[in-house]
Amino acid sequence: MTVRSLLLVLACLAAWPLAHAAEPLPLLTQAGPWTYAARPIGYDGRLWFANANRWPDHNSADIWSVRPDGGDLRRERRLFSQDAGEPVVHGGLLYWPLEDPRVSLGWGQIAVTDGKRWSMLETRTGRQFHLHGLFADGDELLAAGSSWVAQVLRSPDGGVTWSTFYEDERRESRLSRTHQLVPLPSGLFGDRMSFSDGERRFTMLRHENWGATPLPDWPDDGWVRRAVPWRGGGLALTGSGPGQHLRVFGADAAVSDLPDRVIGIDIDADGDGTVCLLGKRQPRLHEIWRLSGDTWELAFEFVADEAVELRLIGGAPVVAGTLEGVGAVWGRPGVIPTARTGTLPRQIREQRPDRDAALEEIRRALDDPDSYRGHGLILRNLLDRWIVRGLPGTELEPLLDGPFPAGEVRLIGGRNNAGYPRFGRWVLTWAMRRSGTGRVPASWIGQAFDEEQNASEKYFSEPLAAILTAGANGQDDGETAAALRERLTRTTDPDWLRADAEEALRRLQE
16 A cells, blocks of 8 residues: 555544544455456455456456465456456356457356366357356356346356356347346346336346246336345345445345445345445445444445445455555455365367368358358357367368458447458457367467457457467467567557467466
8 A cells, every 4th residue: 555545544534533433444455457356256265356447348357366364466367358247166166257258259258267277168058248247056057148138047067058047038229137146045036237218227036937027116226236145035235326225035034224324335245144335425435334133333444446346255344446546455354265176167078070071161151151140150150069079279270261251240239340351260269269279370469450449349350369369279389479579569559458468478388
C-alpha cells in the first residue's frame, strides 16, 4: 500500500464515529496490469483469483494465486477470454469458465487445473457466447450460459459431455441472461435478467423437468446481485439503491433486511449459516457486516477504489476489487485444505480415425462457401468431430494454405468480417489447439496486426492465431521463441496482444 493510500485510510477511519469502530481488513495482495481482481476462490492450499479489465470489452483474463498469508504471488494462466466467469472446485479440480471466449465459435469454454497442469474443455452442445459461472450439484457440474437467451447446461462426468437443461424462449428484440445457479433440497434455482425495448426485467426461476417457473411475488426490479445457499434455502441480495433487499427463496424462512443506509454490493454465507455483507456508506470506505441472529454487526472496514465481490474462504471474508489502477484482494483467508486432486478430464478419444477420409472431408469443406455461413459452424462441427475421434492436429498443418474460396464471413453481429482464408485458418488452428498437436508457421507471429478496432474487441488474424497455437501446443524452437520476443517489443500492438505473446513465451519456458 502506498503512503497516499495509507493516508486515505486513516482519514476515512478518523472521520467515522468511534461507536462504529471495526477491525481493518488488510490488503492481501495486488496484481496487474489489468484493473480489477475478481472471483476469489480457495483451492489446494492457496487463494486463486482473476485479474481483468471489466468495462468496456477488453481481451484480458489472467488467473493468479497467492498463499493465504499473502506470500508467493503467482501468475498461473492467461485465459483466451474477455473476463473470467465464476469458478468452482469439483472432483478435486478447479474449473474456470471463460466468461466471453475470444475464439468466438459458439461453444462455451472451460479451463481446468489440478494446480499444476491445465486442460481445456468445450461444451459442444447448443450455442453459447458466454459462460457466466459454474456450480456443483452433487456429482454434476452446472453451467450458467447464454447466447441470445439464458441457458443452463449440465455435465455428469466432470465437463467431458454437456447437455442443455434449460434454454429461455427466444423472442425478437429480447435478450436474457442467467448468472446465478443455486442447487437446494427443494430444487434448482437461478436468476433471469431480460432485456427488451430498453427495459430490464428480473426474476428468480425454479428449474425442473427441463422447464422453469418464475417464483411468485418476485419484483420486476429485483435484480439478483448474488444468490447463495443459506439454512436449507437460498438468500439473494437484490435491487439497487433504496430498493435493495435480502430475499429468502426455496425455504420457509425470514432474514433481517440490510443495515440502515448501507449500499449492498455482495453477500456470502457459509455452511453454519453465517452471512456476511459487503457494502458502503461513504465513497471508497467499504464495510463488511456480519449477521448475528437478527442483528447486523459491523465487522471490518477498508478503503478501495471499488470493491466488487465478497467470498467467505476458510470461514473468513475475502474481497476483490481495484486499488490504484490494478487488481486488489483484501482479507486473510482461513485454512484452505490441500486438494486431493482428480484426473484432468479429456474430450479427445484415443482412437485411430481414418486419416484419408478425414482429410478429404475437411478439404472439401474448406473449399465450400456454404461451410462458412452462420459463423462457420459447419466447419467447426466437422473439425471437432474428427479431432475428438483422435485425428492429430499435425495432420491439419498442410491445410493452413487451403484450399479456400473467395468471400467473407460476417462475425460478431457485423462488427468484424474475415475473409474465408483467414477464418478457415482461425478454425483450423483452434482444432490444432484442441488436439494439443500441430505447428504454425513462425513467420505468422511477426505479421502485422491489421484488423480495424471494433466495439466487441474480437479479432481473427493470423498473428493472433499463431501466438495462441504456438504457446498452447508447446512449439518450442528458436525461430518461434525469437518471433515471440520480437513481438513483445512492438509498442504499436494493443496491450492485450503483447500479453498474449508474453503468455505464449512463458508457456514455452515452463
